[in-house]
Amino acid sequence: MAGGDLILETKRLTKAFNGFTAVNGVDLSVRRGAIHALIGPNGAGKTTCFNLLTKFLTPTSGQIFFDGIEITGAAPASIARRGVIRSFQISAVFPHLSPVENVLIGLQRGLGVSFRFWSSGRMLARLRARALELLDEVGLARYADAKTADLSYGHKRALEIATTLAMDPVLMLLDEPTQGMGHEDVDRVTALIKKVSAGRTILMVEHNMKIVARISDTITVLQRGEVLAEGSYAEVSADPRVKEAYMGAESESLG
Known part of the structure; x- marks a missing residue:
């Protein structure tokens, strides 16, 4: 595993279901202490990635490392004991x-x-x-x-x-933390996520690009199970491939 500042890393992470590849060769690097957002259009593989990281699904191939130790074959309870805790959608x-x-x-x-x-x-x-x-x-x-x-x-x-x-938790995985909320609740929970991130690492799936822009340090964009782009909000929002992937109203919010 490269880089001591990485708390979570995947190498060529892949999951196939009866011939359909939902996650295809994903290399993910999450820095310690960061808020890292995983975004993408519907069907991009975001939730499947979360299920692989928390071992609710077993990878078809690839590796998962947490804090420098490979956890690809670990059981869900073992993952939780290490401090990888998931909050559900x-x-x-x-x-x-x-x-x-x-x-x-x-x-x-x-x-x-x-x-x-x-x-x-x-x-x-x-x-x-x-x-x-x-x-x-x-x-x-x-x-x-x-x-x-x-x-x-x-x-x-x-x-x-x-x-x-x-x-x-050492690493909090938040799955669509603001889904279904009104503006007031969205603002409250967004501020809360920022507050509790102090001294912790957060990996979140989030569809609201305004929230992603406001609090994320790094963004990984998935499309059809593969990494399309990665970087700061400014970097990914300027990427024409990302704009094309989102299309319509969502692409407008990407700036």
Whole structure:
């Protein structure tokens, strides 16, 4: 693996399904401490890449390295224990629990123990204090004991980020973090992603180019499962191949 500043690297990563190649020879290099966006038109292979990185899918060929160690053959649980934590495209919180209880589940998972409300009072008090800190970090402290089902969609996504942070991620993979949000929630969650990126590395799939432009350090553009372009927003938005790939309204947003 080249370069000690790389936290994640893929070499010729490929995934084929019954003769259809969804990801084809992707070389990806994610720098430590960066916000790295993975973008592309529908069907470009973005989600398949995420599934390969978190081992929900097994590569047909190629290699994956995390922090200098090859993890191509590692199990999903092993990947998570190394600190590669994924936040899903659809909000993945428990609606019948309170926000603080959701974060407590994440904290206990991070400790490698099951979520047991009858654990020692001292342990629960310590975990609850940390859960409240995380909720405060994402702006949800006042909703700590509310019913999660009653939260707005944007607040649920913020809660999902809090539960992800509870797992103490080294690398956070965010899958369409602002999908389905109104402008106010988009701005709030975008600012939140920027805030929690301090001291962490974030790889995100995001369709909103304004968000990508605002917070991404590096952008990789996929098309038909292959890397089309990579660089800063200014670099990729000036690339005529990228404009052609997006076409229509989206190409206008690429400047």
